[in-house]
Amino acid sequence: MPATTRVKICGLSTAKDIRVAAEAGARYVGFVFFPKSPRNVTIQQARDLAVDVPLGVAKVALTVNADNDLLDAITSAVPLDMIQLHGSESPERVTEVKARYGLPVMKVVGLSSADDLTRIADYETVADQILVDAKAPKDADLPGGNGLSFDWRLLEGREWAVPWMLAGGLHAGNVAEAIARTGARQVDLSSGVESAPGVKDPAKIREFMQAALA
Numbered sequence: 001m002p003a004t005t006r007v008k009i010c011g012l013s014t015a016k017d018i019r020v021a022a023e024a025g026a027r028y029v030g031f032v033f034f035p036k037s038p039r040n041v042t043i044q045q046a047r048d049l050a051v052d053v054p055l056g057v058a059k060v061a062l063t064v065n066a067d068n069d070l071l072d073a074i075t076s077a078v079p080l081d082m083i084q085l086h087g088s089e090s091p092e093r094v095t096e097v098k099a100r101y102g103l104p105v106m107k108v109v110g111l112s113s114a115d116d117l118t119r120i121a122d123y124e125t126v127a128d129q130i131l132v133d134a135k136a137p138k139d140a141d142l143p144g145g146n147g148l149s150f151d152w153r154l155l156e157g158r159e160w161a162v163p164w165m166l167a168g169g170l171h172a173g174n175v176a177e178a179i180a181r182t183g184a185r186q187v188d189l190s191s192g193v194e195s196a197p198g199v200k201d202p203a204k205i206r207e208f209m210q211a212a213l214a
């Protein structure tokens with residue numbers, strides 16, 4: 001029997017949404033530390049939310065090209081299980097972050113064409129997980145969380161040395177096809193369970209979880 005898909009719901013900013021996500025079976029919750037994002041949370045907000053996340057649900061800090069001062073502040077205040085690097089961090093920076101904070105690191109690689117796949121090889125020996133997302137358009141305000149997907153056929157038959165997650169424009173209506181096409185065992189999303197940018201919708205969270213875990 002195939003293993004159950006693991007779901008990460010990202011960009012959570014209320015205790016209620018975290019409870020809904022956890023009760024529906026999410027295995028990871030993500031906090032966005034990126035001021036330009038409508039999902040941005042302060043360190044104090046994240047700390048208050050994180051302490052109540054149920055055991056067994058991993059708490060992930062999403063950062064974008066964060067320097068050590070910011071990561072020091074986040075990791076010293078917020079109980080975390082993983083750091084997600086969603087910017088243009090180099091493989092050397094991934095290694096540095098892992099060593100400095102002693103937490104697993106998930107590096108994001110944006111895809112728009114087969115050429116981008118080679119970048120995954122640069123990270124699979126240094127990151128604990130890879131998050132494969134749609135490459136953001138050059139003029140986008142955000143490097144992720146734009147509700148855009150990519151051609152999932154790019155991932156057909158691919159295998160990497162570390163666990164990976166699929167992200168980019170996932171929602172209840174396409175997640176089953178995305179899993180079937182890519183073989184993803186983990187999926188991650190943000191805007192697909194929102195009623196407006198940064199506003200999570202409990203009904204959409206439940207609907208997505210049902211579709212992803214079916």
Ligand SMILES: O=C(O)c1ccccc1N[C@@H]1O[C@H](COP(=O)(O)O)[C@@H](O)[C@H]1O
Nearest residue numbers: 037144145146147168169188189190191
């Ligand atoms: O969600 C954000 O605001 C965000 C900001 C900066 C970098 C990444 C961000 N989100 C991540 O992008 C993926 C895909 O989002 P979506 O499902 O297409 O909306 C999401 O899983 C977040 O990890």
